[in-house]
Amino acid sequence: MGISNIIFLFVFLLAIIFFTRNLNRIIKNIKLGRDINRSDRPYDRWKNMFRVAIGQSKMTRRPVAGILHIILYLGFVIINIEVIEIIVDGVSGSHRFLSSILPVVLYNFLIGSFEILAILVLVACVIFLVRRNIIRIKRFWSKEMTTWPRTDANLILVFEILLMSAFLIMNAADGLLFAAGNPHYVTSFSNPISQYFQFMFIGFDVATLVTIERFTWWFHILGILMFMNYVLISKHLHIFFAFPSTYFANLNPLGQFSNLDSVTNEVKLMMDPNADPYAVPAADSLPPDQFGAKDANDLNWVQLLNAYSCTECGRCTDSCPANHTGKLLSPRKVLMDTRDRITEISDNKRKGKEDTKSLLGDYITAEELWACTSCNACTDACPIELDPLSIIMDMRRYLVMEQSAAPTELNMMFTNVENNGAPWQFPAADRLNWKDE
């Protein structure tokens, strides 16, 4: 084991430790949410995850972005097989470890596929950058897409381009070294793409080629380790969380909203003619839950998982009728705010800092919440079935049931329903009058 192997091992372990620590923090943040049972129907849940996350079934509803994304997704999953080889080579000092255990045909097939995918990913990333920065597609420039979310998206794309370039240049140099009969570079491999990069290095001496090959090799693996850690502070977390989010997704019809159990108990008690109105609550009874959500930790853990899974693509906001007609509401912003707020709550807790903010008011205003028509365009549009609508509804519940802060017209509607059994002010006795009109 040489010095470079020791350095590799050290950096690699450091990256893994850092990654694990920060991932655990996010998981802990998600667990700050209230409980909700999503362990039912495991078969349907697996099926949903396979179809939507692994199968990308909702991505292609927007064909251009969808197909480009599938290329990135396949590239990411498949090219990462190469990382296994890089890690083994890095630790043991071997060269192209997989070629020593795989049949030649298979190894050639793998490296060949990696190269083709790498160039496709590279092209897809360039197109994505053009869409975001030159064509300036509207949903990438709406109000909540401030400097950081836009930079975040661009950084990821530039990162990918650099990683793929490093991979192809590495193979190009390696191929030339093999052709030159260098004793360390003894593996022949299929190079359908990188052979066209070799022209850049023609006439280079062996030492330079080795430097180029080593540099790009290190750049590639360090880049991957950095990227892995960057993902945790970025919108790009969906590459991991899209899977649990689709597994734990709402499988009921979109129109079916949850019935609050705490309310059911109270209403049953109210309607029970035998209930004692003067009964004192049992000494050991818990205080009733707060109705609805005021802050991010009043939401359930699936909603918080959703918030961390959002990649800010904006398909929800783009299809939201309220947003489309200039209202403040943006379902994407609801998820982004939820994520930022739960992170803030947990950071403040860890640092022992006083926290006087809340999701409602400081991040999301009542005006945004009241603009929602509950039409489900956002939940339907989301490629990984995130549910911003449930967050909006939970916050409306808080506004109405804890603060009595509904708009005046809605309060009048409630009064009418209570008194006349209809949202308008008509006497209940007239309900069948239509029959004789």
Place this chain on the structure above:
Amino acid sequence: MSELKIKTMAQFMSEGKEADILFWVGSAGSFDDRAKKITRAFVRIMNKADINFGVLGTEESSSGDSAKRSGNEFLFQMQAMMNIEVMNGYNVKRIVTTCPHSYNTLKNEYKGLGGNYKVQHHTEFIAELLAKGKLKITGNLKGTRVTYHDPCYLGRANNVYDDPRKVLKSLGLDLVEMKRNKRKSFCCGAGGAQMFKDPENGSQDININRTEEALSLTPDIIATGCPFCNTMMTDGVKSVNEGAAEVKDIAELIAENI
């Protein structure tokens, strides 16, 4: 107007009989002048097909949908439990309704509170009658240009897209689709209790946006299957280009042609 045969569930009970189906009229269908016409049209269809149905009449109360969507879960569950008590008292098994909001909440949200019913939207019900040959279309709307606006609580919320279209096509009319149709349908602006309040500040009202889309197809009729959508689109046509198209419920189109 032709005589409608309508009996309440209470009347059925006093005669010692049971209705096969409960027609849930809904608050809009009972009180809103425009929606009442839809209610009567649907009753005419059921009378024509000789359906043994009853209504709750004064025993019906708001389904609680608008209370629930505005966050008043208390009021919703009070309404739901009262309605369930009444319906279970009449041993209701099947419900048909002309309101997608009632449809959604009765079908999906009542079951968790003790109300288990087979619930159909009137367009599903009419499609079934047509398929079984219980309803004969006599009129013909050939050459009439119609576009159909999918109500959110029927379409996206419950995946009913085909039956309303099947029923419309049975009339021989020319169905033209808006670009945002079915799953991609654009809300009329009334859902989530918006029907009962002014919209928030913005650049445009939602119903205007949708009406402009519908009118760009130069239809004779904008068809829908929801009393709220009907109101929003009717208002929309009035402000965008009054008289450019009629807004009608599918039940009305069928009732006029049987």
